[in-house]
Amino acid sequence: MALIELSGITKYYEMGDQVVKALDGIDIAVEKNDYLAFIGSSGSGKSTMLNILGCLDKPTTGEYHLNSKNVEALDANELSEIRNLEIGFIFQSFNLLPRATALGNVMQPLVYRGIGLSKRKEMAMEALNRVGLGDRTDHLPNQLSGGQRQRVAIARALVTNPSILLADEPTGNLDSKTTIEIMQLFDELHSEGHTLIVVTHEDEIAQHCRRIVEMKDGKVFNDSTSHSAKVSH
Amino acid sequence: MFFALIESSRSALISIYAHGLRSFLTTLGIVIGVASVIAVVSVTQGMSSFIGDTFATLGSNSLTIRSFTPFEDQMKGIRARLTPEDMELIEKRGEGIASITPVLYATRSSQIKYGSQTAFSQIMGTTYAFQEVSQSYISIGRFLAQSDNDTRRRVAVIGEKVRENLNLPDNPINEYVEIGGEWFKIVGMLEPKGEIMGQSQDDMVLTPYNTMRSLLGNQTRADISIQLSLTETADAENVSQQLTTLLRNAHDLASDEDDDFVIQTAEQLMETFDTIINMVTIVIGGIVSISLLVGGIGIMNIMLVSVTERTREIGICKAIGAKRHHILLQFLIEALLLSLLGGLVGLGIGYGLGTLISNSIPSFPPANIPLWSVGLALGFSGFVGVLFGILPAAKAANLDPIDALRYE
Ligand SMILES: Nc1ncnc2c1ncn2[C@@H]1O[C@H](COP(=O)(O)OP(=O)(O)OP(=O)(O)O)[C@@H](O)[C@H]1O
Ligand SMILES: [Mg+2]
DSSP, X not given: OOSEEEEEEEEEXXXXXXXXXXXXXXXXXXXXXXXXXXXXXXXXXXXXXXXXXXTSSOOSEEEEEETTEEGGGOOHHXXXXXXXXXXXXXXXXXXXXXXSOHHHHHHHHHHTTTOOHHHHHHHHHHHHHHTTOTTOTTOOGGGSOHHHHHHHHHHHHHTTOOSEEEEESTTTTOOHHHHHHHHHHHHHHHHTTOEEEEEOSOHHHHHHSSEEEEEETTEEEEEEEOSSSOOOO | OHHHHHXXXXXXXXXXXXXXXXXXXXXXXXXXXXXXXXXXXXXXXXXXXXXHHHHHHHOTTEEEEEEOOOHHHHHTTOOOOOOHHHHHHHHHHOSSEXXXXXXXXXXXXXXEEETTEEEEOXXXXXXXXXXXXXXXXXXXXOOOOHHHHHTTOOEEEEOHHHHHHXXXXXXXXXXXXXXXXXXXXXEEEEOOOOEETTEESSOEEXXXXXXXXXXXXXXXXXXXXXEEEXXXXXXHHHHHXXXXXXXXXXXXXXXXXXXXXXXXXXXXXXXXXXHHHHHHHHHHHHHHHHHHHHHHHHHXXXXXXXXXXXXXXXHHHHHTTOOHHHHHXXXXXXXXXXXXXXXXXXXXXXXXXXXXXXXXXXXXOOOOOOHHHHXXXXXXXXXXXXXXXXXXXXXXXTOOHHHHHHOO
């Protein structure tokens, strides 16, 4: 069984008497150590998709099996545990804690793992160094540039060493040089055995991925495995 | 769990510190509530422990019997009276009595003179048994003797306050003072007892009972009071019951007539004081609990605002793995710490206030904060914090992560 299995997933929003079909019947399977890009026009349902994959949102209908577990059957605390242990989430809008420093933000997921303060600091520093922010640890989010915030968000997702990394436009605010660095980091993570799922609208990013899924109006429009990437299963 | 507690306290403290002014205003209700509780309790407890101490030296197993004229009878010119015969009767038939003495108060002639110095004092005629009954002992000289009484000697034992008022020498033995136009030789001085509620217990002059009777002249009209001490095994309640029956019979009182005397125990007197003090404590305590309650509602209000304000933060924390109890604990501990801090500040202010009050009123006993009131104040403010923190904390913990993240 694949790491991630979606069958018949829909997500409807009722806006008055109009129904917005953000996701409209998705069947998809993602293998362990896959490297997948979701592309598609704005409003096609990419972020909605990622929220459901990240166990943040629940589908209106359909089944989601993660590691052969039916996610629908899990309660709020069990979902929190999965988000903490299995998943690293990089949000489109960063979602940093405004009153915590860069270091504090990166340490926060470790608090919920019960890791002690000094060990937390050590791990967070390592993650910040990995994204090239080792010299901005004491800055609050509003004292950081957009790109720096994005890198804090990436460091926070990496620090728990999650098996699945979900990234929503992870390079949207970065210059081309940093973008290349981050993508190299992602490639590294992929070769280390992590499963990466990236939402992007940039072709160069998508080209890094082994598999590209194009979405349109809440449906999978095109699902292709590129030739350049190695097949690992 | 312990780890979660520490982490929650850490972030709660950061949050309280980040909103310094707001935190302070939030806890103001608790601060004021606790400060008033502690101020009131410290003053009244100081008072009651002082009264307790004083009454203990007074002799707790003694009884005083006085005549008592109801107001209606006073209007008719009737005066109830305790006579020497009553005392003889009690001495003969009363049970459980260790020693007994009559006390005859000088009514008109309570003036006492020494040289050119004049003072007013409580002048009483009594016997050597007074010493044991009222736990009044001699510091210099000797007490009244049986022979003083038998021969109606003109001798007096005085209290420290009298000596001061009359400018008598430090050792006033063998000095003469004038009472009711007669000269009395001072033979002894009482050990000082201090004050009860601003009243000196050392402002008294004791003379032999028979001397006082002859001084007062009209013996048939004499109205004495009787003081007696009880044996170890006697019960004050039983004895006073028996004496009541005895005196009612002697005074030929019909069953529908009220007693024309009162029997008072020192303990009763102390209990009366204690009751008054406890009443004051309870009433003010009640008012203060209401203010603590209002303080608690203030905390709940601010915590609810805080939860709403931090909805996105809560969403973020949940998205990166916070479970319900993490969020619940954080807000609960924040409320608890807020009110405990308020309680501590209130404790300090209340103690200062209590000390200030008792220091600014002369001869007022020093403030005294019993440990239970500290525990009670902190316990109650902690309880208020938890009670009113639960609702906001539960609201935060139950937020759906995706809804919270979308909150603007
Ligand atoms: N909470 C919501 N309530 C109502 N409609 C929603 C909600 N969230 C998303 N939608 C709708 O669902 C559709 C898909 O949204 P989604 O955020 O998944 O798009 P996206 O592919 O991530 O777009 P973008 O590239 O601009 O980020 C959109 O039409 C959006 O309006
Ligand atoms: Mg999006």
